[in-house]
Amino acid sequence: MASEANFATASIRLENLSKQFKEILAVDDVTLEVEPGTLVCLLGPSGCGKTTTLRMIAGFEDPTSGKVFIGDEDVTEMPPYARPSAMVFQSYALFPHMSVYENVAYGLKARRTPRSEIRTKVREALDLIELEGQDDKSPSQLSGGQQQRVALARALVIRPKVLLFDEPLSNLDAQLRVRMRGELRDVQRRLGITSVYVTHDQEEAFSIADVVAIMNQGRLTQLGSPLDLYRRPADRFVAEFVGLSNVLPAELVGSNDKGADIRVLGQMIHSRQAPTNPSASISVVLRPEAIRIVTGEDSGIPARVRTLAYIGPIARYTVAIDGDGTELIVDLSNPASDEFYEEGTAVRISLPKEVPALLS
Amino acid sequence: MPEPLTFSDWIRNRRPLLIIAGIQIVLLAFIATRVMDIVIVEDSREVVDGVETITLRRELIGDPLLFALAAVGMALPLSSKNLRREPVMLLTVQLMIVALLIFVLWPVGQIFVEGFEGSGGDKRFSLENYQRLFSRPMVARASRNTVLLGITSATLSTLIGAVVAYTLTLTDIPWKRILRVLVVLTLVSPPFAVSFSFILLFGRRGLITYDLLGIRAWSIYGPDGIIMVQLISNIPLAVLILMGVFSSMDRDLEDAAEDLGAKTFRLLRTITFPLVTPALLTAWLLNFISSISDFGNPMLIGGDFQLLAPQAYIQRVELFDPQLSAALAVLLVIPALFAFALQHWISNRKSYVTVTGGARTGQIRKLSGWFKWPLFSIVLFLGMFNLLLYGSIFVGAAVKAWGFDFSLTLRNVKGLLIAIGELRNSLFVAAVAGVLGGFIGIILASLVTRRRFAGRGALDFAGTLMYAIPGTVVGIGYIIAFNAAPYLWTGTFFIIIVAFAFRRLPVGLRSGVAAEKQIDPHLEEASLDLGASRPRTFAKVTFPLLRTAFLAGVIYIFIRSMTDLSAAIFLSSARTQLFTVRMFNVMVRGSPSEAAAFAALLIVIIMLALGLLGRLTGKSFVDLFRIT
Ligand SMILES: Nc1ncnc2c1ncn2[C@@H]1O[C@H](COP(=O)(O)OP(=O)(O)O)[C@@H](O)[C@H]1O
Ligand SMILES: [Mg+2]
Numbered sequence: 001m002a003s004e005a006n007f008a009t010a011s012i013r014l015e016n017l018s019k020q021f022k023e024i025l026a027v028d029d030v031t032l033e034v035e036p037g038t039l040v041c042l043l044g045p046s047g048c049g050k051t052t053t054l055r056m057i058a059g060f061e062d063p064t065s066g067k068v069f070i071g072d073e074d075v076t077e078m079p080p081y082a083r084p085s086a087m088v089f090q091s092y093a094l095f096p097h098m099s100v101y102e103n104v105a106y107g108l109k110a111r112r113t114p115r116s117e118i119r120t121k122v123r124e125a126l127d128l129i130e131l132e133g134q135d136d137k138s139p140s141q142l143s144g145g146q147q148q149r150v151a152l153a154r155a156l157v158i159r160p161k162v163l164l165f166d167e168p169l170s171n172l173d174a175q176l177r178v179r180m181r182g183e184l185r186d187v188q189r190r191l192g193i194t195s196v197y198v199t200h201d202q203e204e205a206f207s208i209a210d211v212v213a214i215m216n217q218g219r220l221t222q223l224g225s226p227l228d229l230y231r232r233p234a235d236r237f238v239a240e241f242v243g244l245s246n247v248l249p250a251e252l253v254g255s256n257d258k259g260a261d262i263r264v265l266g267q268m269i270h271s272r273q274a275p276t277n278p279s280a281s282i283s284v285v286l287r288p289e290a291i292r293i294v295t296g297e298d299s300g301i302p303a304r305v306r307t308l309a310y311i312g313p314i315a316r317y318t319v320a321i322d323g324d325g326t327e328l329i330v331d332l333s334n335p336a337s338d339e340f341y342e343e344g345t346a347v348r349i350s351l352p353k354e355v356p357a358l359l360s
Numbered sequence: 361m362p363e364p365l366t367f368s369d370w371i372r373n374r375r376p377l378l379i380i381a382g383i384q385i386v387l388l389a390f391i392a393t394r395v396m397d398i399v400i401v402e403d404s405r406e407v408v409d410g411v412e413t414i415t416l417r418r419e420l421i422g423d424p425l426l427f428a429l430a431a432v433g434m435a436l437p438l439s440s441k442n443l444r445r446e447p448v449m450l451l452t453v454q455l456m457i458v459a460l461l462i463f464v465l466w467p468v469g470q471i472f473v474e475g476f477e478g479s480g481g482d483k484r485f486s487l488e489n490y491q492r493l494f495s496r497p498m499v500a501r502a503s504r505n506t507v508l509l510g511i512t513s514a515t516l517s518t519l520i521g522a523v524v525a526y527t528l529t530l531t532d533i534p535w536k537r538i539l540r541v542l543v544v545l546t547l548v549s550p551p552f553a554v555s556f557s558f559i560l561l562f563g564r565r566g567l568i569t570y571d572l573l574g575i576r577a578w579s580i581y582g583p584d585g586i587i588m589v590q591l592i593s594n595i596p597l598a599v600l601i602l603m604g605v606f607s608s609m610d611r612d613l614e615d616a617a618e619d620l621g622a623k624t625f626r627l628l629r630t631i632t633f634p635l636v637t638p639a640l641l642t643a644w645l646l647n648f649i650s651s652i653s654d655f656g657n658p659m660l661i662g663g664d665f666q667l668l669a670p671q672a673y674i675q676r677v678e679l680f681d682p683q684l685s686a687a688l689a690v691l692l693v694i695p696a697l698f699a700f701a702l703q704h705w706i707s708n709r710k711s712y713v714t715v716t717g718g719a720r721t722g723q724i725r726k727l728s729g730w731f732k733w734p735l736f737s738i739v740l741f742l743g744m745f746n747l748l749l750y751g752s753i754f755v756g757a758a759v760k761a762w763g764f765d766f767s768l769t770l771r772n773v774k775g776l777l778i779a780i781g782e783l784r785n786s787l788f789v790a791a792v793a794g795v796l797g798g799f800i801g802i803i804l805a806s807l808v809t810r811r812r813f814a815g816r817g818a819l820d821f822a823g824t825l826m827y828a829i830p831g832t833v834v835g836i837g838y839i840i841a842f843n844a845a846p847y848l849w850t851g852t853f854f855i856i857i858v859a860f861a862f863r864r865l866p867v868g869l870r871s872g873v874a875a876e877k878q879i880d881p882h883l884e885e886a887s888l889d890l891g892a893s894r895p896r897t898f899a900k901v902t903f904p905l906l907r908t909a910f911l912a913g914v915i916y917i918f919i920r921s922m923t924d925l926s927a928a929i930f931l932s933s934a935r936t937q938l939f940t941v942r943m944f945n946v947m948v949r950g951s952p953s954e955a956a957a958f959a960a961l962l963i964v965i966i967m968l969a970l971g972l973l974g975r976l977t978g979k980s981f982v983d984l985f986r987i988t
Contacts, residue, residue, distance in 0.1 A: 060885055062442055079446055080888040081897075087889045093882035097904045106900075107890030158890060 009194045010071030010084070010161040011036045012057060017066035018218075019052050026052040028218035029066070034162075034211075037192040039185070041205035044215035045241070050198040053215070054164050057196060059083050070162055081110075086160035090167045092151040094139035100126070100150055101135035107158035125153040128187070145176050152187065163188070163195040169204065181208050202242055206230075214238050232273075232357045239285045239359065246286040246328045250358065260358065264351060265301055265321060273357040282360045288316065288331035290352040293341065300348030303328070305341045315340060319349060380447050384434065387451075391430050391458060396422035397846035422846045426466055433457040433815075440813035449894050453813060456804055460822040463862045467837030468829055471693065474686035474840050489687040502666040503691055506652050509583065509667065510695070513590040514648040518640060520591065521598025524742060527735040528599070529606040534736070542743030544596035545750065548966045550923035550940060552656030553959040555589040556947055557749040559661065560756050560956065565763030567752065581663030589657045592749070594650055595742065598643040605639040638706050645703040649696050653830030655926035660947060668692040669832045673929065676836060686840065689833045700828030750963065756956030763952065772957035779942050779958065785932075786922055786939035787965075789853060793860035794918035800861065801868020801913045806902050808869075809876040810884065820869075827866040831926025834863050839930050851933035859931055860921040867920075868913030875909035876902075908977045915973045919966050 012034040019027040027049040034040045042050040055061045057068055059080035067076045075083050086107070094103050104125055108118045126132050129149035139147055148168060155163060168184070169177045185208040188195050199205050205212050206226040214222045214229065214237075222234040233239035236247050250262040255274040262269050264284055275282050294300045303319040306327065310316075317330045330349060332340075341347055371378070403417040437443050437453040444450060476485055493499045527533060528540055546554055562569045562580040569575045579585075655669045662670060668688055676685035757773065759766045776783075801823075808820045826834070838859050842849040849855040883905070887897040903910070925940045932938040943958035973979060 058885075058889055060888075077445060079442075079894075080885070081891050081893050083889075085889070087886070089882045089886060091880055091882050093880060093886035095883060095886075095901060106887070106892070110887075110890060110892035110896060154886075154890065 008159070008161060009036050009192060011069075012162055012194060012196065013067075013069040014053070014057070015067040015069070017053065017056060017068065018064050019049070019056060019061060020064040025218050027056070027063075030215075030218075030220045032213060032220060032223070034194055034196060036194050038210040039188055039195040039197055039208060040211045040213055041209035042196065042198045042213050042215055043202060043205040043209075043241075044200065046200055048215045049218040050200070050215055051166055054087070054166055054196060054198050057162075058085055058087050058164055084161040085164055086155035086158055086162075087164040087166065088148075088151050088155050088168045090170055092139075092147045092171075094147055094150055094154075096139060099136050099138055100131065100142070103139065103150055104154045104157055106154065111158065121157055125157040128156070129153045144172050145180060148172065148180055149183075152184070156187070156191070156193075161194065163193050165195065165197040167199055168197075169199075170201075177204070184208065206242070212242075214241060216241075233285060233359070236283065236359055243287070246288065246291070247283050247359065248286060248326070248328075250282050250284045252282055262358065265326070267301065267351050269351060270354045271356070271358045272354065275358045275360045277360050280360045282358050284355055284358055286328070286351060286355070288329040289314075289333070290355075291328060291330045292350050293317070293319075293330060293332065294348050294350050300350040303347055303349050305343050305345045305347055308341070308343055317341065319347065376447065380444070380450065383447065383451060384454075387454070387458075388431060388434065392427055393846075395426045395430070395462070395846065396420060396424060399845070421844075423466075426462065429461055429466075430458050433461050436815040436818075437813050442811075443813050446894055449811070452803065453807060453811075453815075453819070456800070456807065456819060457815065459800070460819065460862075463858050464822050464826055464865075467834070467841040468693070468825070469837075470840040471686050471689045471833055471837045474683060477683060489683045493684060493687045493691075498666055498671065499688070499691070502668050502671050502688070505583075505666055506668045506692070507695060509586060509590075510648045510652040513587055513594065513651040514644045516587070517591050517594040517647050518598045518644045520738075520742075521595045521643060522602050522636075522640065523735065524595065524739050525599045525602035525606055527739050529603050531732060531735060533732060533739065535740075539739055539743045542746055543599055543739060545743075545746040546592055547596040547600075548919065548963075548970060549750070550656070550925070550943075550959065550962050552660050552925060552944065552947070553753060553962065554593050554749060555585070555657040555661040556952075556955060556959055557752045557756075558585060558589055560752045560762055560952055561748070563763075567763070570763065579663070581661055583665050585661040585663070586654075586658055586665065586667075589661060590651050590654060592746070593654075593657070594647045597646060597650070601639050601643045601646075602636070605636055638709070641706050642703055645699045645706075648699050649828060649830075652692065652696060653832070653926070655830070655832050655929075656944065659944070669830055669926065672832050672836060676839075677930075682840070685836060689830075689836050692830055693828075693833050696828045696830060700825075704824075753956050753959045753963065756953050757960040759953055761951060761953055762956065772953050775954050776957055776961055779939060782937045782939040782942045783961075785853070785936060789856050789860065789936075789938065790918045790921035793857045793864070793921045794914040794916075796857065797861035797865050797868050797917040798910050798914035801865055802872045802903065802906055802910045803898075804865075804869050805872025805876050805909075806898065806906070809873055810881065823869045824866045826863050829863075831863065831924060832930075834859060835927040835930030838927070850931070851935055853936050856928065856931045856936060856938070859927055860924060861917065863924075863927060864917040864920045867916050871909045871913050871916075872906060875906050879905050908979065911973060911977050912979060915969050919969055922965060922969075923962060 012032075014030055014032040017027055017030045017032075018025070030049075030053060032040070042053060044050055052061060056063050057070075059075070059078060059082075063076060067074055069075065070084055095106065098106070101122060104122045105118050108121060113121070122135075123132070126135065129152060131146060131149055131153070134142070134146070139150065142150065148171075151168070165184070169180055172180060181204055188208075197205075197208065209226060211223060212226055212229055213220055216237050222229060222238050224232075229238060229242050233242060233245075239245045239247055248264050250264045250269070252275065253261040253263055253268070255261070257274065258272075260271045260274045262271060262282070262284060264286075269284065271284070302322040304322065306318045306320050308315060308317050314331045314333050317332070318327055319330055320327050328349065397420075398418050399421055400416050401419050403415040405412065405414045407413075434454045434457065436457065437450060442449075443453060476487065476489065524543055528536055528543070533539075558580060559566065561567050562585075564570065564579070566580070569578065569580070652667075653669060654667075655673065658665070658667045658670045659673075668691055672685045672688040672692065675681045675688060756762045758768055760769045760771070804819065804823045808816055808823075829837075838855060839850060841847075842855055879902075883901055884897055887901045888894070892900060923940060925944055928938045929941055929944070932941050939958070939962070943955065943962070946958055947955040
């Protein structure tokens, strides 16, 4: 796309959107605003209603209640072909009876674009995704990654105001997935096109999203930048979903408007945020990388190493606390150093002195 | 600050709604003028002082009830929001509902209505026909014969079909490829051609019975003959259904059961039977329907063995008792509908046949010679017998007088020239019916698989219903429904085409549904998402992907229409004579050799149609008839 500058994009607004399939409430009162030009990830476990939400934006499902706006326009009652959105499907949905060229030209033909204009636009789109010269191939002759790109080109060529992605990378192998998500993110940034991206993969979401929206059982549980969510998960579900976490019960010792002091496994920890409801039972999220294994005899909590695994640049231990047997996950970086602990070793662990927030 | 709405704004905002409303009104008005009319009739006539005064009055004729039903049918999809938003879709659904109502439900319903009318033009409700009916020994006899024949014929053809299918899929007998074609050869013949060649071979002057064996006392005419003919005609369907099951059975399942310690009997009971039973029942029920619906074979070979379908024809056409004929049709349609409902229920239950496509489906079992060669003989016998039947037709067409003078001649082939008009009519009717039925089938299929709207289930049901309706009943129903003003369709090509298209619609619909289910629904969604309207999506994506199913449907309907006799015999007229009707008359009254030429030509046409299908889609005729 040569004329990237005049790519008109628009915000998306979902107002109290719900969808009831016979017995299942697939989407439950979701309200969400996507700023123009940003990429929002809908992240959640399988079956939580992400796809259904996306399909309501595209117009494939009628909301049971609520409204969908694209820009200032209420599109809730609009059929899919009248909406200014374009979708990239998990299965790519490339038309098997058409060539690559015809696939990309499809939306333009449907809009009765003049033939010469179609040719230039399709060329530009194929250039953009580095598939020039493959016009006459049938989709089945392309690799998974190439098919993915054709699907993207086909969606982009009609200049949609918003782009929708439903797990677009899940049919690719792990390496290609990482590369393609970089490319997708690149194109999205360059065109500055508002996008909603559905995935169940936390790492994928965090690596490409401006804003991540966590969904659970049809509800939107938390909305924020990847860092926000990591630092201040709103509840235990988010904490566990956005990354491996140790969620431990805590005892409230005292709190004021600057924070709170709690006791966890006998050790005092300061929270920079006071609990919203001091009388409820509270717990705390301890990131595996925030816990350390210490060697000194008198400091730390006595524990025993249960398992050890090397995952890329970190060593991941599970340790059982002596006494009640609570298990914790502990990540130590730089496992190449001599300092490692075999299974069964008695160790002492130390918890962080401070955490950003508490769960209640 | 909202501005006050002017009238033209108000119109503009509601333009789509107004367009829909306008179309609805036009459509309703059109239907009204088709199914109703107002005529002027004489009310009274008096002569006062030599002056004659005639009072006229207007009278509504036709079917206000049908119109009311059509109006309700059109209102039904209006309740679906997603259809209201898309006028083209709404209109398509409404047209389908109205078409199925007028051309399927209404004529079938008329059978029941006429059966309950008094005799002699009295239109009031009465059980008189049934009293009359049951006071006749013929009726009880024909009913009992029909049901007994259906049970016997269905049971035998299913059992033999199962043995043949098992042998052809799971054993290591030789010549399997050619035998697979030979045993299902009779699928593609006009059904009564089988009884005709039986007459050639086993009739009074039959080649085998009279000339070879010298039998004089036994006669093929009667129940024995009908059962044999029906077996030959119906075994292929059972074979196809069961071959599908046997070849998709996963050998791993059996092995797993054996591993778990199941002994042979347990294995059969716990694994094999549950897999095969639904298919056996399906084959049985479809063959039952086929047997009791059979019209041509009993007419030719039935002798004085009375059955419902031929009797319904005889009462109407030869004995001029239309009410009794309708009442017989009701008796015929009830068990057929019952069997059909049961079949529907079975096929809708969860299927056990795992379509895993695993590497070990349909694996060959090595059998000992004690099993293998008897099985092989059965299959070989069946295949050779079919070949003999077809051969006798072609030989019969080439000789002077079958049974008396076997010298070669071209006379019979030349004799076909007298039927050239009928042949043209048949080709025309079958081709148009094929295309019409194929299209409606594909459109219906994509509606019922892809859209959710009120009345979808009813649409699916009405589209499939005709499968259960014997041709005789279709013919009688159409005559009753569309004989009088304002229709006056009898004697036109229109009524024949419509009857054929809707009679065979179920197969077009089912093959369309099966094909739709193979397509990733996201393809159609992607098209809509890229800005293509529903009609455009259908034309550019759905239809091209369903092309094979569509062509298969068209050719299936073409063949079935070319060979139809049971409905055709009621609907064709002097002006619209059909080839099969002429052929039937020649078989009943003319010389066997003359008739054989007709049958041979029909078989050639069918083969050409199947060849065309193969060229266009790469499918063999066995695929074409694998329906259920
Ligand atoms: N067409 C449908 N009919 C009935 N239930 C559906 C349909 N589509 C989705 N669901 C149900 O709605 C829930 C949410 O589905 P989905 O949005 O696909 O979840 P996700 O994309 O997050 O995995 C699931 O429980 C699913 O079974
Ligand atoms: Mg999903």
